Amino acid sequence: MAYKIDMINEKEFEIAEDQTILQASLEAGIPHYHACGGNAQCSTCRVVVHEGIENLSPQSDAELALRKIKHFADNVRLACQTKVVKGNVKLQRIIKDEADLDLYVYGSKVDGRQSIGREQELALFFLDIRNFTPFIEKHLPFDVIHIIRRLMKLFSDTITSHNGRVVEYEGDGLYAVFGLEQDINDAVENAEQAGQKIVIEVRKLNSDYIEEFFNSKIEVGIGLHAGKVIVGEPGVNEQSSLTAMGFPVNVASRLESATKELNNNYVISDYAYNLLKRNGEGAAKKQIMLKGVSEPFDVRLLGHPFDNKL
Ligand code: FES
Structure with a gap:
């Protein structure tokens, strides 16, 4: 069964049940950052979930560990750790270029809960x-x-x-x-x-x-x-x-x-x-x-x- 992802302001694409959001996003041609290769280490793949958060898979231990360190907001998920299990979702990538990387990952000492607004x-x-x-x-x-x-x-x-x-x-x-x-x-x-x-x-x-x-x-x-x-x-x-x-x-x-x-x-x-x-x-x-x-x-x-x- 496939569901639909609306990557806001970018593209709508389908995701299969056994795919992570990161895999589906890359397959759809979106240059989705994944600096650690999808191992829940870098947080560059994170997305803000605007609709359908209840349709996502539960958080893995690795995602929970990174969330604790980075203080993500409740509606932020790691695309490399998350699958869609129930219905369609609306998402937004946070990191889209090098300047975003600097702001959200490397250069920032900001609490993740607040930095997304x-x-x-x-x-x-x-x-x-x-x-x-x-x-x-x-x-x-x-x-x-x-x-x-x-x-x-x-x-x-x-x-x-x-x-x-x-x-x-x-x-x-x-x-x-x-x-x-x-x-x-x-x-x-x-x-x-x-x-x-x-x-x-x-x-x-x-x-x-x-x-x-x-x-x-x-x-x-x-x-x-x-x-x-x-x-x-x-x-x-x-x-x-x-x-x-x-x-x-x-x-x-x-x-x-x-x-x-x-x-x-x-x-x-x-x-x-x-x-x-x-x-x-x-x-x-x-x-x-x-x-x-x-x-x-x-x-x-x-x-x-x-x-x-x-
Ligand atoms: S790709 Fe590094 S945390 Fe998801």
């Missing part, structure tokens, strides 16, 4: 230090950098301890995601709590340290949303930075900016708010306009008015 629903968290320019103008460069370092450490430690991950630091702000290893409800819960903790800790830092030694006060604005984004770890040039992008990220960023016009230091989308366990306590509801969206967007105010005039 995936869509995932995450909690998206933007934070900005408010009204920092007057502080910069009044203080020595050393003090400015010192305070930024204290704050960024506080933010990043709090985010990490709530299972979040900072994606990007930018000037006096940052962008973090929650839910890489959790479901979306826990992710939003954690993100919300991380934000509340940061607000409390910043207030404490003000009263114990910044007001006393610098005669100033720091405030933060936080925007939180949740949505499906594309997650990946490009890992170019030895850098293994996480990327999470998509329209919901723009929304979360916009919510952080909206803290200013709404004069509230913590703004969360109504969508994310409804994922919280505490839903029902009734945080004030408002509407804002989003760039490129004609309908007003519902948000909830979780924080307090700013102390400093912005």
Whole structure:
């Protein structure tokens, strides 16, 4: 019995029950990489399975061993170890040329789960230090950098301890995601709590340290949303930075900016708010306009008015 393989963007071909995907692919004229000769040693033959993963043969011990070392995503299989046993499948080769080899096999220190890119629903968290320019103008460069370092450490430690991950630091702000290893409800819960903790800790830092030694006060604005984004770890040039992008990220960023016009230091989308366990306590509801969206967007105010005039 023969089944059909759709090698996306390349070719459709048949595979016999006793053939591996690699053998059928080579027979169909696809220049499928197989540096170790099909011995589950090199991982160059790996494919992403888009449809029909249930139609594939179970993983061999050799494939399982390599998977453990390389941390393949669940939908990645070794073509040299896998047969089609039940029905048609849709696949995609990962390594198609020398540059791909460098990126995925030899040059990369990237975790295989993330390097292939995936869509995932995450909690998206933007934070900005408010009204920092007057502080910069009044203080020595050393003090400015010192305070930024204290704050960024506080933010990043709090985010990490709530299972979040900072994606990007930018000037006096940052962008973090929650839910890489959790479901979306826990992710939003954690993100919300991380934000509340940061607000409390910043207030404490003000009263114990910044007001006393610098005669100033720091405030933060936080925007939180949740949505499906594309997650990946490009890992170019030895850098293994996480990327999470998509329209919901723009929304979360916009919510952080909206803290200013709404004069509230913590703004969360109504969508994310409804994922919280505490839903029902009734945080004030408002509407804002989003760039490129004609309908007003519902948000909830979780924080307090700013102390400093912005
Ligand atoms: S050809 Fe080397 S692992 Fe499949």
